[in-house]
Amino acid sequence: MAVMTSKATRQSRRGWRYQTAMALRALFFANRSARRLLALVIFFGGWQFLCNIGFSFFVNFQLIPSPLQVLKATLTFFTTDPWVHFRSSIQRVMIGYAVASCLGIILGVLAGWFEKVExxxxxxLELLRPIPAVAWIPLAILMFPNAESGMVYITFVGAFFPVLISTIRGVESILSDTVLIRVGQCLGARSWHIFKDIVLPGSLPSIASGLTIGMGNAWFCLVTAEILAGRYGIGYITWESYVTSNYPPIVMGMLLIGLMGAISSWAxxxxxxALMPWRVIKKQDA
Structure with a gap:
C-alpha cells in the first residue's frame, strides 16, 4: 500500500509539473507582455552573469558596471532632485522635436508634391544632412544667444532630417502609383482633392515612420546637446559621470535616455x- 501511495504521489507531482510547464508555455506564446518581460529578464540576467564572472573575450565586462551597481546608482540619483534633470531634458527634446516635425512635414510634402520646390x-539640405550633431556644437554656440537655444537646435537637427526624407518618400510613392491617381481623376477629383484625399492619407505610414525615427534621433542627440549646458539634464549627468570616471551613473543615464526615448516613440x-484606423497590421506567428 505504501509503495502504491508513493507511486501515486510521484505521478501526481509529474502531472503538476507538466501542467505548470504547459501553463507557462501557453502564457509565453499567448501573451506578448510575458514574452517582452522574459526578454528583459534574460537581457539583464545575462548582463549580470557576465559581470559576475568577469567575462573578457573581445568584449571586456570586467570594468562594466553590473545591473545591481546601476540600480544602486539610480536609487542614489532619485534621492537627490532628479526631476530638474528630467524636466530639462524632456523640454529640450520636445521643443526641438515639435519644430522639426512641423517643418519636416511641411517641407517634405511641398518637396514631394512640387518638383521645383524639391x-x-x-x-x-542633402549637403547638411550627413553632418553629425556633435559637429554642430561650435556653430550652435556662435549662432544662438544662449546655451539653451543651442541645445534645442541640436535635438532639432537630429529629428528634422528623418521626418523630411520620410515625408518626401511617402508623397512620391503615392504619386508614383498611377492607378490611385487615375481612379481619383476618373471620379472627378481635382488636384486639391487628390492631394487631400489620396496623397496625404497614403503617405501617412511613411510620415509615421519618419516621426518615430526622428523621436529616437532627438533623444540620441541629447547627450551631444547637453554638453553645451553644463548644469542640468540626463545627458549632462551621463557626460559628467564620464568626465569624473564614475561609471555606474553613465549606464544609468544611458538607460534612462533609452527608457524615455522608448516611451516617446511608443506615444x-x-x-x-489613431490617425490611420484603416491600417491594420497582422503579423505571422513564428
Missing part, C-alpha cells in the same frame, strides 16, 4: 495609429 530645397506610434 530642386530648390534638397541640394543644400508617437499610438498617436499615428
Amino acid at each position: 530642386d530648390l530645397l534638397m541640394p543644400p 508617437v506610434n499610438r498617436t499615428m495609429a
Whole structure:
C-alpha cells in the first residue's frame, strides 16, 4: 500500500509539473507582455552573469558596471532632485522635436508634391544632412544667444532630417502609383482633392515612420546637446559621470535616455495609429 501511495504521489507531482510547464508555455506564446518581460529578464540576467564572472573575450565586462551597481546608482540619483534633470531634458527634446516635425512635414510634402520646390530645397539640405550633431556644437554656440537655444537646435537637427526624407518618400510613392491617381481623376477629383484625399492619407505610414525615427534621433542627440549646458539634464549627468570616471551613473543615464526615448516613440506610434484606423497590421506567428 505504501509503495502504491508513493507511486501515486510521484505521478501526481509529474502531472503538476507538466501542467505548470504547459501553463507557462501557453502564457509565453499567448501573451506578448510575458514574452517582452522574459526578454528583459534574460537581457539583464545575462548582463549580470557576465559581470559576475568577469567575462573578457573581445568584449571586456570586467570594468562594466553590473545591473545591481546601476540600480544602486539610480536609487542614489532619485534621492537627490532628479526631476530638474528630467524636466530639462524632456523640454529640450520636445521643443526641438515639435519644430522639426512641423517643418519636416511641411517641407517634405511641398518637396514631394512640387518638383521645383524639391530642386530648390534638397541640394543644400542633402549637403547638411550627413553632418553629425556633435559637429554642430561650435556653430550652435556662435549662432544662438544662449546655451539653451543651442541645445534645442541640436535635438532639432537630429529629428528634422528623418521626418523630411520620410515625408518626401511617402508623397512620391503615392504619386508614383498611377492607378490611385487615375481612379481619383476618373471620379472627378481635382488636384486639391487628390492631394487631400489620396496623397496625404497614403503617405501617412511613411510620415509615421519618419516621426518615430526622428523621436529616437532627438533623444540620441541629447547627450551631444547637453554638453553645451553644463548644469542640468540626463545627458549632462551621463557626460559628467564620464568626465569624473564614475561609471555606474553613465549606464544609468544611458538607460534612462533609452527608457524615455522608448516611451516617446511608443506615444508617437499610438498617436499615428489613431490617425490611420484603416491600417491594420497582422503579423505571422513564428
